[in-house]
Amino acid sequence: MALVVQKYGGSSVVDASSIKRVAQRIVATKKAGNDVVVVVSAMGDTTDELLDLAQQVSPLPPGRELDMLLTSGERISMALLAMAIANLGHEARSFTGSQAGVITDSTHGKARIIDVTPGRIREALDGGQIAIVAGFQGVSQDKKDITTLGRGGSDTTAVALAAALDGDVCEIYTDVDGIFTADPRIVRAARQIPRISYEEMMEMAACGAKVLHLRCVEYARRFDLPIHVRSSFSQREGTWVVAARPTPSDSEGSEMEQPIISGVAHDRSEAKITVVGVPDKVGEAAAIFKTLAGAEINIDMIVQNVSAAATGRTDISFTLPATDGTTALTALKKIQDRIGFESLLFDDQIGKVSLIGAGMRSHPGVTAKFFAALADAGVNIEMISTSEIRISVIVGQDEVDSAVSAAHRAFDLDADQVEAVVYGGSGR
Amino acid sequence: MALVVQKYGGSSVVDASSIKRVAQRIVATKKAGNDVVVVVSAMGDTTDELLDLAQQVSPLPPGRELDMLLTSGERISMALLAMAIANLGHEARSFTGSQAGVITDSTHGKARIIDVTPGRIREALDGGQIAIVAGFQGVSQDKKDITTLGRGGSDTTAVALAAALDGDVCEIYTDVDGIFTADPRIVRAARQIPRISYEEMMEMAACGAKVLHLRCVEYARRFDLPIHVRSSFSQREGTWVVAARPTPSDSEGSEMEQPIISGVAHDRSEAKITVVGVPDKVGEAAAIFKTLAGAEINIDMIVQNVSAAATGRTDISFTLPATDGTTALTALKKIQDRIGFESLLFDDQIGKVSLIGAGMRSHPGVTAKFFAALADAGVNIEMISTSEIRISVIVGQDEVDSAVSAAHRAFDLDADQVEAVVYGGSGR
Numbered sequence: 001m002a003l004v005v006q007k008y009g010g011s012s013v014v015d016a017s018s019i020k021r022v023a024q025r026i027v028a029t030k031k032a033g034n035d036v037v038v039v040v041s042a043m044g045d046t047t048d049e050l051l052d053l054a055q056q057v058s059p060l061p062p063g064r065e066l067d068m069l070l071t072s073g074e075r076i077s078m079a080l081l082a083m084a085i086a087n088l089g090h091e092a093r094s095f096t097g098s099q100a101g102v103i104t105d106s107t108h109g110k111a112r113i114i115d116v117t118p119g120r121i122r123e124a125l126d127g128g129q130i131a132i133v134a135g136f137q138g139v140s141q142d143k144k145d146i147t148t149l150g151r152g153g154s155d156t157t158a159v160a161l162a163a164a165l166d167g168d169v170c171e172i173y174t175d176v177d178g179i180f181t182a183d184p185r186i187v188r189a190a191r192q193i194p195r196i197s198y199e200e201m202m203e204m205a206a207c208g209a210k211v212l213h214l215r216c217v218e219y220a221r222r223f224d225l226p227i228h229v230r231s232s233f234s235q236r237e238g239t240w241v242v243a244a245r246p247t248p249s250d251s252e253g254s255e256m257e258q259p260i261i262s263g264v265a266h267d268r269s270e271a272k273i274t275v276v277g278v279p280d281k282v283g284e285a286a287a288i289f290k291t292l293a294g295a296e297i298n299i300d301m302i303v304q305n306v307s308a309a310a311t312g313r314t315d316i317s318f319t320l321p322a323t324d325g326t327t328a329l330t331a332l333k334k335i336q337d338r339i340g341f342e343s344l345l346f347d348d349q350i351g352k353v354s355l356i357g358a359g360m361r362s363h364p365g366v367t368a369k370f371f372a373a374l375a376d377a378g379v380n381i382e383m384i385s386t387s388e389i390r391i392s393v394i395v396g397q398d399e400v401d402s403a404v405s406a407a408h409r410a411f412d413l414d415a416d417q418v419e420a421v422v423y424g425g426s427g428r
Numbered sequence: 429m430a431l432v433v434q435k436y437g438g439s440s441v442v443d444a445s446s447i448k449r450v451a452q453r454i455v456a457t458k459k460a461g462n463d464v465v466v467v468v469s470a471m472g473d474t475t476d477e478l479l480d481l482a483q484q485v486s487p488l489p490p491g492r493e494l495d496m497l498l499t500s501g502e503r504i505s506m507a508l509l510a511m512a513i514a515n516l517g518h519e520a521r522s523f524t525g526s527q528a529g530v531i532t533d534s535t536h537g538k539a540r541i542i543d544v545t546p547g548r549i550r551e552a553l554d555g556g557q558i559a560i561v562a563g564f565q566g567v568s569q570d571k572k573d574i575t576t577l578g579r580g581g582s583d584t585t586a587v588a589l590a591a592a593l594d595g596d597v598c599e600i601y602t603d604v605d606g607i608f609t610a611d612p613r614i615v616r617a618a619r620q621i622p623r624i625s626y627e628e629m630m631e632m633a634a635c636g637a638k639v640l641h642l643r644c645v646e647y648a649r650r651f652d653l654p655i656h657v658r659s660s661f662s663q664r665e666g667t668w669v670v671a672a673r674p675t676p677s678d679s680e681g682s683e684m685e686q687p688i689i690s691g692v693a694h695d696r697s698e699a700k701i702t703v704v705g706v707p708d709k710v711g712e713a714a715a716i717f718k719t720l721a722g723a724e725i726n727i728d729m730i731v732q733n734v735s736a737a738a739t740g741r742t743d744i745s746f747t748l749p750a751t752d753g754t755t756a757l758t759a760l761k762k763i764q765d766r767i768g769f770e771s772l773l774f775d776d777q778i779g780k781v782s783l784i785g786a787g788m789r790s791h792p793g794v795t796a797k798f799f800a801a802l803a804d805a806g807v808n809i810e811m812i813s814t815s816e817i818r819i820s821v822i823v824g825q826d827e828v829d830s831a832v833s834a835a836h837r838a839f840d841l842d843a844d845q846v847e848a849v850v851y852g853g854s855g856r
Contacts, residue, residue, distance in 0.1 A: 016481060016484035016485050017484075019485055020485060050504065053444060053504070053508060054507075054508065054511060056444035056445075057444050057447055057448060057508045057511045057512045057515065058511040058512060058514060058515035059515070060515075061511040061514065061515075062510070062511065062514050064521065065507045065508075065510040065511045065514065065520075065521075065522055066507070066511070068503060068506070068507040068510070068522050069503070069504060069507035069508060069511075071503070072500040072501075072503040072504045072507075073500075075496060075497070075499070075500040075503065076478065076481070076497060076500045078496070079482075079493045079494070079496040079497035079500075080481060080482065080485045080493075080497060082490070082493040082496070083482060083485045083486040083489040083490065083493045083494070083497075084485045084486060086486060086489065086490050086493065087485065087486035087487070087488075087489075092493075093492065093493075094493055094496050099572070120572075144527070144548075
């Protein structure tokens with residue numbers, strides 16, 4: 001008997017009829033002989049509607065109260081889901097994050113999980129019940145206040161519970177068939193990826209692939225917990241996110257066909273700030289990034305030009321979430337006199353395109369091929385950053401689509417000849 | 429410094445603007461130098477909407493899950509109210525029933541309060557904060573499951589918290605100016621009652637006055653906690669529900685003017701069952717009511733006709749909530765053969781009209797005057813029951829209005845000459 005944790009997002013539980021449909025899938029998993037724990041998000045647009053109500057009452061609501069408000073969304077969906085399962089003749093019990101033992105720190109709105117003590121969930125499973133758990137929420141260790149985990153929180157709840165319960169798999173249900181080699185809205189020939197390593201998935205998530213959130217993949221990797229990303233609208237196998245295999249062909253023999261490039265991700269949500277004319281002295285760059293860290297801004301890519309010997313000055317460019325732009329500019333202006341830089345440039349009309357694949361560094365031609373493909377498509381590269389398994393470039397926002405398509409084609413990711421193989425992926 | 433517990437019902441918090449209005453009233457009470465605890469119900473029709481969702485998912489939802497679902501309503505209103513108060517520059521913290529220490533039994537849907545341990549509320553007050561508590565909900569002592577208190581639950585929460593915190597007064601805010609001598613929709617001349625004893629208020633509540641629920645008054649009486657029922661739409665004094673005064677004129681001298689009749693209540697929600705031809709033997713009536721108690725049906729009035737010597741049989745009539753009619757008839761039919769009664773009659777076209785007032789028994793003319801007034805109005809009496817401070821009659825449902833009006837007039841409750849005195853009531 002396996003222990004399966006399933007997570008259903010808001011788009012899988014928009015109304016009563018979709019809740020009933022999800023209930024049937026859960027009961028089918030239970031009937032197949034598994035212990036089942038379900039993590040559920042708030043119904044459809046509930047969270048946005050609650051945020052809207054909060055805005056009507058207060059322009060800057062206290063974090064503690066906002067968390068109290070937002071967590072009512074999962075309370076509704078989980079109770080309804082438990083009822084729908086009961087109506088199919090199976091026993092289900094719903095649990096808040098607090099009841100499920102999701103212990104967090106006190107950072108309201110983006111709390112981090114400190115511990116998971118799922119005693120009540122274990123008890124429910126031992127009693128033959130299906131446990132339904134509110135995603136996205138927990139209770140703070142020190143003050144016993146209700147907290148929320150922030151973006152991607154329900155996925156993280158699911159993985160954390162699966163790890164704490166020593167589960168066999170965490171199934172993340174969404175409205176697409178898994179992770180794709182590129183956004184199918186941009187690249188029509190994009191293929192579903194049957195299997196991807198935690199590391200590649202983390203790069204994909206960090207680079208804009210929205211299906212799985214970075215935190216959740218990090219958590220799964222730490223506990224070596226397989227994630228199965230799949231659609232709640234079909235019975236097809238989705239994408240398995242698992243540990244990288246030590247050798248390329250230790251199993252069903254399909255590994256040899258697997259391209260070393262997993263996919264092309266893109267992200268339009270960043271902006272670029274350039275600090276112009278920074279005196280080229282030791283510690284000036286450090287002062288700039290210390291200031292930004294103090295303002296709690298997450299920097300992504302950084303480029304420093306070679307210092308122009310004649311002027312003794314250099315330019316430093318970096319990217320950050322576009323929504324943090326104003327905060328960053330304000331913080332930097334405060335230290336302009338102290339640092340002595342000349343000016344600040346802000347550009348939110350950028351996009352990031354990333355090529356992701358294990359073993360990229362050991363195939364020296366990859367970078368060259370990527371840049372050549374972009375050049376052929378007439379795309380100008382503004383910034384570059386690389387890691388062991390990723391190459392990212394910043395391009396103009398209106399060039400993102402052509403860059404993604406060109407890279408996808410150049411690395412033979414287009415679906416024409418290999419689709420059958422891919423959709424028949426071995427899973428796990 | 430007084431400790432004031434205020435309760436706002438759903439009609440006082442229907443939308444963002446009414447929540448802001450309520451927040452201002454709460455802050456004014458705090459600014460006047462009081463410690464303030466606020467109990468709030470779900471916004472407007474939220475509870476009905478949630479019940480509707482539950483029905484769409486399951487025709488017979490489990491009580492535990494229904495309670496989990498419904499309690500999300502107060503979670504929303506209390507968080508929004510805390511935000512609105514914060515926006516006025518005062519610190520407020522919201523607490524679920526569980527966090528507020530409202531400990532109940534496990535009867536989902538109509539749990540009873542076993543204990544109140546408001547440690548976190550006391551802590552918030554000591555820290556100068558306004559505490560906002562979810563009404564209507566608690567947590568079960570044995571299983572730590574979320575429970576709801578059933579009808580009138582938020583009023584009971586407020587009174588229970590006020591008692592546990594040794595509060596000075598529990599203010600129940602509603603959309604009318606207090607308790608009236610009769611329903612103003614029926615009797616235009618109905619007057620607001622400035623002050624009423626717990627006992628009379630309990631009779632009023634039990635007899636259909638909907639402003640305060642019976643349980644809440646019972647609770648307040650046990651702890652001798654003054655309740656002030658008033659409108660959230662005006663600053664006027666409302667009705668004080670307090671302990672009966674030992675002597676009729678121990679204070680401001682207004683007691684002599686107070687009529688011994690407090691008011692006329694009515695209730696259209698009951699039905700009448702007649703068990704026809706019950707063998708007139710010892711224990712037959714007991715068997716009937718034991719069966720009904722086993723089916724958890726609350727019987728109100730009971731009338732047994734004098735046994736007809738010729739047949740050795742008698743008829744037993746009783747009233748009960750109309751919604752329990754089917755359950756009662758089913759339970760009784762099962763024992764028909766054993767008891768040997770002839771048939772069952774069911775009538776839900778009845779209404780109960782009650783005259784309530786302390787010292788009624790010591791004024792022998794009251795009953796006669798009441799019946800004469802009904803006779804003059806052409807109203808036929810079907811059943812009668814009396815207590816120390818109440819006379820109730822069952823009449824045809826279409827005769828309720830004329831019966832209420834006739835009684836109100838006969839006992840000089842009409843407002844014409846005394847209104848000024850009443851609205852200038854002494855309060856407390």
